[in-house]
Amino acid sequence: MAEEGAGRQLLSEAAAVEVLAYLVTAARTQIDEAAEYAPLRLMTAAQKLADSISADASAPVRALIAAIATMPVTAVPRSDRDAYVARVDEICVAAADCLLAVNPPDSPL
Amino acid sequence: MNTVLYEALRARRVTRNMTPEPVDSSHLDLVVQAARYAPNAGNRRLQTIVPVADQRMLQLLRQVSPGMVARPMAAVVICIDTARAVDFGFDPHAPGLFIDVGTAAATMLLAAQAVGLASCPVTSFSRAAVARLLALGPGQDPRLIICLGHAAADQPPAMDASHQPAHA
Numbered sequence: 001m002a003e004e005g006a007g008r009q010l011l012s013e014a015a016a017v018e019v020l021a022y023l024v025t026a027a028r029t030q031i032d033e034a035a036e037y038a039p040l041r042l043m044t045a046a047q048k049l050a051d052s053i054s055a056d057a058s059a060p061v062r063a064l065i066a067a068i069a070t071m072p073v074t075a076v077p078r079s080d081r082d083a084y085v086a087r088v089d090e091i092c093v094a095a096a097d098c099l100l101a102v103n104p105p106d107s108p109l
Numbered sequence: 110m111n112t113v114l115y116e117a118l119r120a121r122r123v124t125r126n127m128t129p130e131p132v133d134s135s136h137l138d139l140v141v142q143a144a145r146y147a148p149n150a151g152n153r154r155l156q157t158i159v160p161v162a163d164q165r166m167l168q169l170l171r172q173v174s175p176g177m178v179a180r181p182m183a184a185v186v187i188c189i190d191t192a193r194a195v196d197f198g199f200d201p202h203a204p205g206l207f208i209d210v211g212t213a214a215a216t217m218l219l220a221a222q223a224v225g226l227a228s229c230p231v232t233s234f235s236r237a238a239v240a241r242l243l244a245l246g247p248g249q250d251p252r253l254i255i256c257l258g259h260a261a262a263d264q265p266p267a268m269d270a271s272h273q274p275a276h277a
Contacts, residue, residue: 029175074125
């Protein structure tokens with residue numbers, strides 16, 4: 001059972017570098033890509049990070065990871081934009097719930 | 110009508126989920142050799158084909174290629190040989206150079222289909238990072254990566270399954 005709390009280290013250096021490399025190279029590819037790929041790239045980065053921390057994550061973080069995993073890797077806001085937006089909004093709500101859980105009211109600032 | 114050929118091009122799919130099954134080196138060679146049979150303007154062959162079979166390098170390539178969803182077991186990088194293109198009097202951004210990248214890619218994708226390999230073309234990658242990883246010379250401009258492997262049973266949905274080719 002993973003220890004709960006916001007101060008634990010979940011990410012190895014190699015995994016962190018993979019996410020960093022993805023982010024900076026996606027910044028470059030986005031210059032030439034269709035605009036609809038912007039949320040796709042960000043969501044993929046989130047999924048990469050989620051995959052890297054899932055093994056040792058606490059329960060609230062695992063819930064967020066599960067929400068992120070519901071987004072198909074090829075999803076873009078194209079044919080059903082409203083459904084896509086609703087799906088991302090649900091993940092954002094899950095992120096807010098996770099933030100509240102790992103930062104309880106009595107936690108140090 | 111050559112129904113075998115037509116069926117091969119009809120059945121080919123972009124594969125974004127591949128198994129860890131290795132790619133036979135002879136199959137990779139056949140895919141690379143197929144580029145020689147692609148139509149190429151003036152038969153100038155201003156594209157360089159770089160096969161990648163090293164698993165560590167494949168992993169690194171994927172890490173600088175946001176468009177590479179699949180975890181390929183082999184890959185082919187198509188570069189424009191800009192130094193030779195300039196020698197021929199081309200602007201390095203001349204459209205014909207990129208059209209020939211496309212014909213080479215299409216031919217190799219069909220070759221992959223012919224030898225039983227799944228494939229996925231990728232253009233969303235950092236060309237600068239790929240050039241560094243592969244230690245490409247200054248005149249080599251990587252423009253397209255073909256991922257190769259074996260298709261997993263489960264595949265992510267197509268980007269837009271409703272799309273149909275436009276007719277004039």
